[in-house]
Amino acid sequence: MPAVLAPVSLEEVAVGATARVADVTGDDPTTLRLLEMGLTPGVSVRVVGTAPLGGPLELELRGYRLSIRRHDAARVAIAK
């Protein structure tokens, strides 16, 4: 087993790192909105920064910046 677990969701990706989306789980309007904003399986996403006090994440994907809350980022699974 590796000493540091690889991130499994976008919430765990380090600031500055890039990850590839594997899946977006859930079937509510939030999941659909995440997909509609371009967070679809296969897309590459960079975590640009985070807001203070455990606030939202700033992401870069498809050539633009998107902000999503941490608990919503948890439903975006990352490819190994």
Place this chain on the structure above:
Amino acid sequence: MGEPEGSVRPDGDRPPREPDRGVDDPRRPLVVALVGNPNTGKSTLFTALAGIPTRIGNYPGVTVEEKVGRFAHRGRTIDLVDLPGTYSLVPKSPDEQVVVDVLHGRLPGVPVPDCIVIVADATNLERNCYLATQALALGRPAVVALTLCDAAEEKGISIDAAELGRRLSCPVVPVVAPARQGIEELGDRIIAAVGTSPPPPRGLERHAALVDSRHEPAAREAIARYAWIEELLDGVVQRRPPLRPPLAERIDAVLTHRVWGTLIFAATMLAMFSAIFWLATPLMDWISAGVDAVAGLAESLLPPGAIRALVVDGVLAGVGGVVVFVPQIAMLFLFVAVLEGCGYLSRAAFLMDRLLCGVGLGGKSFIPLLSSFACAIPGIMAARTIENPRDRLLTILVAPLMSCSARLPVYLLLCGAFVPNVPVGLPWLRLPALVLASMYAVGVLAAATVSLVLSRTVFFGPPQPFVMELPGWRWPRPAVVLERAREAVWSFLQNAGTLIVAVSIVIWALSTYPHDTDAIEADVAAGRASLAARLAELPADAPDHEALSVELASLDTEDGLAAARRGAAQRQSLLGRMGRLVEPLVRPLGWDWRLGCAAIASFPAREVVLGTLGVIYNLGDVDPGEEAGASALVRRLRAATWDGTNRRVFTLPVALSIMVFFALCAQCASTLVVIGRETGSWVWPVVTFTYMTVLAWLAAFATYQIGTRLLG
């Protein structure tokens, strides 16, 4: 149609329906809908095509803004409908529902568009194509306007518009709206597209077949659509490294930094708030002086009597009370439009989201709530920037709890007069200052609690998506910024202004009638007798002796008698009687019936409570904002006693209970009217008034009871 361009029609006043003419009839105005993602330069394109909107209102049955502009192109009249910005044609908010309904022609009285102009941001084409391909799938005549081409060029993005047009089977026109590049061609393409039925672009089905079938149908469509868009744009969009390292990237790194970003944000908000608070004040003073001058003129022109009183104290006071809000509204919306235009508004929401999330709100609630410290009216109007309807309503409901500038004079007078000026702990921190700060804290705490409770109960529901684009940095367009402020001021004056004037007139009438001269004289005589009796009982060296003798002596002067008559008239009016009626309700707060009266009479605006107290305590019209007026009022309040006793009305617990009550109550008719207008329902002002009054009463009750126990 002889309608002049640039005139704004009031809400609900729709133009008469055009006779049913065919599309080919050049006399019939073409209806063109502008659809696109938020932050794509859609407003700038609207202004470039149609100029100032000829009509702003609401769509029937919803509070979604309808903006229409009329212009002529090559002899055809075109009505351009600016639809709310949306990311998808699968609606998730009332705004998005309207877009879908208008495109399908499902809204009564809103014609099916003859052509759809799809706005696509060239700097962000991939995501913009999501909505664009959905709109093209409708199979209606359409033109794609590729906006922000100059910004795309700077970012090193070049787009083969002709090839994109071939692949989408739809004309694609690159535009730079502020420079009017491509605007003429866009107009030509719109007219050429009308009446055609273009084939919807094909390819989505092929990708949909490849998506994992465990996804919901809507999710599967989204995944397939992006896969298809990647294929559509392959070879159309070329990216080369930008000429210089993008400045926007570096600005963004600082402004959204956890530490620097937060500090810069705090400084920006402080600057904005101070500007609204301090810069608007001289403008508001000029407006008040102007209204006073007109009132003086009316007084000199009209004979004394009921008509003059109606014009001066009812109508003009009401109009003045409306116009006085204009500087704050204009200033706040100028700021908001600049912040929105350059892309900072979303960053602000990003930084503040966590803090407000904790009380059931979102990052976008921050600016409306902050500006409510200056005045709740522009604050509530600024809640328009919140897309999520639940967050927007919740923000509107708690915004009036923020201590606005109108509460400050009440706090200052009572703190100065009744809170002992002693240091607390630190030498420079004195009790009045601490009490003043606590009043602001009381409002914030109440707002946080109410919002938390409501979001967990009445407003409980599935979590709303908070997925927010952080748009690229760009210079705000002056035309768009000015238009935003103009629009806000207009809609306030037209929609809320008339109603606020009406409410002021009603309140004036209630505090003036019935005007029974005999009852007034009897009241004045009774007051004189009670003063004389109290004075006779007091030893000459008692602290109140001098104040009481001055008050008694003033009844023999012309001014003093007139003031006493005014006080008596107010006490005998319907409003005064209501004050006596509510006495059992205000007694537990430590108030006498005069205070109850003053509280009720201050319903139009809480700042009038001091003036009302002046009138009720027979001082006539004092200006509590001026040194002399304030000190006269303080002396009179200090000497005030319960009817028929020597027990003082104003003690420290009573002063605190009054302040707490005014910190939390909804004594501001204008705010309630604006809530009604902004929510499109009279339920919400009633809810706001009820919950705030109950809250204010409970808090004032607790303050008085605890204060009396602790302070004796």
